[in-house]
Amino acid sequence: MPGSEAVRRTTLRSQIADALRDEVIAGRLPAGRQFTVKEIAEQYGVSATPVREALLDLCSQGLLDVELHKGYRVRAFSYADFRDMVEARALIVEGIFRHSAERALRGVTPHALASVRRRAEEAGRAAVAGDLDILIGYDLRFWRELTSLVGNPYISDFLDRVRVQSWIFTVPLLRRLPSLRGRLWHGHSELVEAVAAQDALGAERIIDGYNEHALALIARLTE
Incomplete structure (x- = not known):
């Protein structure tokens, strides 16, 4: 079906973003924790694209920071x-x-x-x-x-x-x-x-x- 792959990727993106957000809120991904797209993709058994999109969504929500050449880091608040x-x-x-x-x-x-x-x-x-x-x-x-x-x-x-x-x-x-x-x-x-x-x-x-x-x-x- 035309567009079905795009829908699936969008669904994966949302599911991964929601799962990671829950991990951050619960403290299981603590402030300062660093990780890469590859690490998260392997953890969830999916391709890099929906993971990268999910992480960028969390960055836009102020939950993660992008670290050049290092990946992503859970934002620390004071x-x-x-x-x-x-x-x-x-x-x-x-x-x-x-x-x-x-x-x-x-x-x-x-x-x-x-x-x-x-x-x-x-x-x-x-x-x-x-x-x-x-x-x-x-x-x-x-x-x-x-x-x-x-x-x-x-x-x-x-x-x-x-x-x-x-x-x-x-x-x-x-x-x-x-x-x-x-x-x-x-x-x-x-x-x-x-x-x-x-x-x-x-x-x-x-x-x-x-x-x-x-x-x-x-x-x-x-x-």
Whole structure:
């Protein structure tokens, strides 16, 4: 079938990018880790082309750096970077909720809102239990679904990029703690209800508390 090879390559590219991104977020590919296209191609048993394209996608997301004649390296972030990430995501989210309170939720279906509520419950349970590996996936999906209610994919994509970078920096630090039970923010459901009620000020207060919690926790772990 004409074009089938291109479709297959694009699918491989996405699958490889997603797999590597998960490895970086989970800390299994730590900051500073170097690798080549050949190494990843051999690991996944595929040709170099979709691997090279996948790695360039991750570079464009700010997760990898290209090193001339050496290959690729997982980007290392600092606490100063993390503070900037928190500020950026706060500005994005506050803008989203102010927009939502005015008009965005008017066209949201009960099904979409119910889905976000379920995702919030899942993320909250994982956070309370301190199960970091489960929380990461649920948390990212929660924020993607919540911000998609605004109906602007560019905003959702940008916030997702910042949140992924935040996790990449914080995960290795959080894994130093013997237990995360009761240490992680778990106000996802409370936030959803504030948004559903079109309570922009309430949502902002929850977000402010979330960011203060994140900065304080990570600051202690970087001392």
